[in-house]
Amino acid sequence: MSELRGKRATIKDVAEMAQVSKTTISRYLNGQYEYMSIETKERIQEVIKELKYRPSNIARSLKAQKTGVIGCIIADIGSPFSSIVVKGINDVCKQMGYDVLFANTDNNPDSEKESIKSLLDNKVDGLIINTTGKIDYYLMKLNNNGVKIVLADRCIKDVNKIDTITTDNYKSTYECMEFLYEQGFKKIAFFTQDTTANSSRYLRHDAYIDAVKKLYNIDGKSFTYIIDEKNKDICEKNLIDFEKRCNGEPGVIFTVNGVTLLNVLHGMKNLNIKISGNLGICGYDDWGWASLIPPGITTITQDSYECGVQAAKLLINRINNEEIGSAKYIELPSKLVVRGSTDIKINKGDVSNE
Numbered sequence: 127m128s129e130l131r132g133k134r135a136t137i138k139d140v141a142e143m144a145q146v147s148k149t150t151i152s153r154y155l156n157g158q159y160e161y162m163s164i165e166t167k168e169r170i171q172e173v174i175k176e177l178k179y180r181p182s183n184i185a186r187s188l189k190a191q192k193t194g195v196i197g198c199i200i201a202d203i204g205s206p207f208s209s210i211v212v213k214g215i216n217d218v219c220k221q222m223g224y225d226v227l228f229a230n231t232d233n234n235p236d237s238e239k240e241s242i243k244s245l246l247d248n249k250v251d252g253l254i255i256n257t258t259g260k261i262d263y264y265l266m267k268l269n270n271n272g273v274k275i276v277l278a279d280r281c282i283k284d285v286n287k288i289d290t291i292t293t294d295n296y297k298s299t300y301e302c303m304e305f306l307y308e309q310g311f312k313k314i315a316f317f318t319q320d321t322t323a324n325s326s327r328y329l330r331h332d333a334y335i336d337a338v339k340k341l342y343n344i345d346g347k348s349f350t351y352i353i354d355e356k357n358k359d360i361c362e363k364n365l366i367d368f369e370k371r372c373n374g375e376p377g378v379i380f381t382v383n384g385v386t387l388l389n390v391l392h393g394m395k396n397l398n399i400k401i402s403g404n405l406g407i408c409g410y411d412d413w414g415w416a417s418l419i420p421p422g423i424t425t426i427t428q429d430s431y432e433c434g435v436q437a438a439k440l441l442i443n444r445i446n447n448e449e450i451g452s453a454k455y456i457e458l459p460s461k462l463v464v465r466g467s468t469d470i471k472i473n474k475g476d477v478s479n480e
Contacts, residue, residue, distance in 0.1 A: 150166070201258055218439055265277075311376050312376055365393050416465070432458055
């Protein structure tokens with residue numbers, strides 16, 4: 127290794143260290159694994175990682191009609207969840223010798239469509255898309271035309287048509303509703319941003335509707351509150367309404383994601399509403415500060431890094447024809463992290479959420 131220090135590793139260096147021929151390395155880089163043992167593949171992969179070998183995209187694309195570049199489209203790169211998904215994608219692609227071109231759409235479907243076109247014009251080998259949920263028809267058209275696509279976190283309505291790596295949104299939310307019911311809360315409110323297109327939101331909302339119907343025999347739509355993260359007055363108005371409807375009975379607020387949770391906590395602070403035995407709160411996304419706000423916020427945590435890792439692996443396998451057959455829809459498990467904010471025994475008014 128010392129003689130390579132300061133020099134860019136070549137395919138010859140990789141072949142010598144992996145104890146195989148340059149032809150075998152070339153076949154590995156081009157995804158031609160038909161006559162290659164698992165042990166050989168793993169050894170080559172480790173050597174590539176150790177030598178930090180980066181094949182020439184120009185040479186590789188001329189030989190294999192591939193560019194060695196993957197396009198990744200993120201709906202909101204500013205979200206802590208998205209940034210960790212991106213890290214998972216980037217780590218796998220780097221390990222497998224792929225470059226990644228990223229685009230942020232700010233949850234705008236027109237921007238999403240234009241970003242896809244731009245990346246395809248740059249001849250990317252495939253796309254990982256955190257979709258807005260508003261251009262399903264276009265994604266289906268691309269998929270049907272042979273473009274390699276994997277959806278990360280968010281899915282289209284027809285979930286079995288395009289490869290998707292996501293979270294068990296419905297199951298984990300339903301189980302959280304059962305937990306809140308067992309804790310003794312008499313009413314559960316669902317605070318959310320618009321749910322019409324974003325699959326994570328509408329799947330969680332569907333689970334809420336089904337759960338409160340079964341557990342409380344009520345229509346959850348009457349306790350669904352739509353907020354606008356840019357208008358704090360709407361959130362505060364909704365908080366006041368829910369608190370009145372609880373009428374002294376223990377109630378709890380479930381927030382659809384970390385952004386909504388933060389908005390609700392700000393609203394509670396402005397209104398001087400305390401987390402207590404009469405008003406609990408919990409929600410999706412276990413961002414770092416959730417455990418720091420007294421008495422600790424109960425959250426559903428999802429493995430966003432693994433979501434990125436699995437999306438990148440599936441796409442690369444599709445590109446290299448290692449994964450064939452119908453589209454995969456994979457839900458990664460979430461975990462309920464219970465903290466004090468859903469403890470109905472908390473003394474009323476004793477806990478501050480500043």
